[in-house]
Amino acid sequence: MSDNDSEFDALKRALDNDWPEIQRHLIGEGAGLDSWWLDRFERKDVLLELPGVVIMNTRDWHVDGVVKTLEDTYGYGGYDCDDCFRAAHISVHIERFPEGQFVGIRISGPNAGHAIAMASTMRTSRPPTAPVLPWGEAIGDLTLSAHQPEGDWLYGVELAVRPMYRRKGIGKGLYQARFDLVKSLNLxxxxxxxxxxxxxxxxxxxxxxxxxxxxxxxxxxxxxxxxxxxxxxxxxxxxxxxxxxxxxxxxxxxxxxxxxxxxxxxx
Ligand SMILES: CC(C)(COP(=O)(O)OP(=O)(O)OC[C@H]1O[C@@H](n2cnc3c(N)ncnc32)[C@H](O)[C@@H]1OP(=O)(O)O)[C@@H](O)C(=O)NCCC(=O)NCCS
Known part of the structure; x- marks a missing residue:
């Protein structure tokens, strides 16, 4: 396939896409039509658009970026620790409770396509009036084995914004996405x-x-x-x-x- 063909395919993909508001924005911000990450966006995963960033539900292709965000936030990149989420754990979170996993993705600039923020939640039947369990017990284990699919409370497991992207409203956006989730699930x-x-x-x-x-x-x-x-x-x-x-x-x-x-x- 020639370069022209692939550009044409990418353009067609963009025009065929049914979420023009994001597409227009991304292209206006300089995203190449054939950017590797652009065609992996799914409209149903985009929950909120902020300047230069979208909040989405976490998908498999975000897992490494989520881990990097956690490593940057807590500095655990270089050593082993018992309570650090790694890629295999994040993948299980997505399987267990996909609507409860969130990621912030840059959509402009040189880091476009990179994950720069994350939030993880699970459901629990344990009301907040019950004695509070330590984090490790509350979540069961690092795969969130304590998640109860019918639980009527959302439990906040983790939240992190990469240091260089803080104080730009991304944390607030991740809160908004989770308030919306609580309402949509009628928790x-x-x-x-x-x-x-x-x-x-x-x-x-x-x-x-x-x-x-x-x-x-x-x-x-x-x-x-x-x-x-x-x-x-x-x-x-x-x-x-x-x-x-x-x-x-x-x-x-x-x-x-x-x-x-x-x-x-x-x-
Ligand atoms: C907490 C955290 C997620 C906030 O993310 P963020 O993208 O910087 O947050 P926002 O830009 O949306 O700011 C939200 C509010 O926090 C305030 N804020 C953010 N960082 C702050 C700081 N270092 N000092 C004081 N206020 C701060 C903002 O001014 C804003 O204030 P408002 O509530 O009055 O509007 C981020 O600092 C982080 O990842 N921290 C380390 C990990 C962590 O603490 N996780 C939570 C564990 S419970």
Whole structure:
């Protein structure tokens, strides 16, 4: 096949595509019509469009980028760890609960097609009023074996935006996509433990429980928990020994969002 033929095929693919708003945008941003990633986009996976980024449901071809995002976020690229998601785990998450796995993909610039953010969720029947389990027990194992397909609460497993793409609204977009999911599945709500990621800078002055209480009282801003409270989550208590995360003193805050549209008895 000549170069002209393949360009023609790519153009035809683009024109045949039934999601012109994204296609126009991508091409306007300089995406080559035959970019390797462009023809792997599926309209049903695109949930939200932000400047330069789309939020999608995670598919197999995103798995390596999701792992890279986690490695960049938590710095675990170079060593083995017991609670780090690897590619094989992410693939199982997609099998278990495809609508609950999210990825942010760059759609413009030199990194177009790359995953730069991710969020993972599962369903649980365990209400947020039950005693909070440590992260490892709550998820079952790294494949999310505790996911209950009929569970009526969404449980936030992981959220990460690559450092160089932070503070551009991508985290907010990932929250919006998950609020939309809770509503579309008619779940009671969404709970998680927001890690106290800003604790390190205060560790010389107070212990993590004091820090968490000040964050809940809005006397200190935490980059993660304050952001979650600003999204409409109600903060419960401080949860110590939740997961091994030295930056957060291994602690977080129980956060709960109740679905205002929840209709009991409807599937
Ligand atoms: C938390 C995280 C996902 C936020 O992603 P992001 O794309 O930077 O978030 P956004 O740009 O959408 O910002 C959302 C809000 O957080 C605020 N924010 C983001 N980073 C912040 C920081 N370092 N300090 C203070 N506020 C911050 C923004 O100003 C914005 O504020 P608003 O709620 O008043 O509107 C990202 O910082 C991250 O990956 N952190 C490390 C991993 C982590 O903490 N995961 C969550 C585990 S529970």
């Amino acid at each position: 009671r709500g969404w709970c998680a433990v927001g890690m106290l990621m800003g604790y390190q800078a205060h560790a010389h002055k107070m212990n993590v429980v004091e820090y968490g209480e000040k964050v809940i009282a809005r006397q200190i801003k935490d980059p993660t928990v304050t952001m979650q409270m600003n999204r409409g989550f109600r903060a419960g208590g401080v949860i110590t020994d939740y997961v091994d995360e030295p930056a957060a003193g291994n602690a977080g805050v129980l956060i709960v969002w109740e679905n205002p549209n929840y209709a009991a008895g409807e599937a």
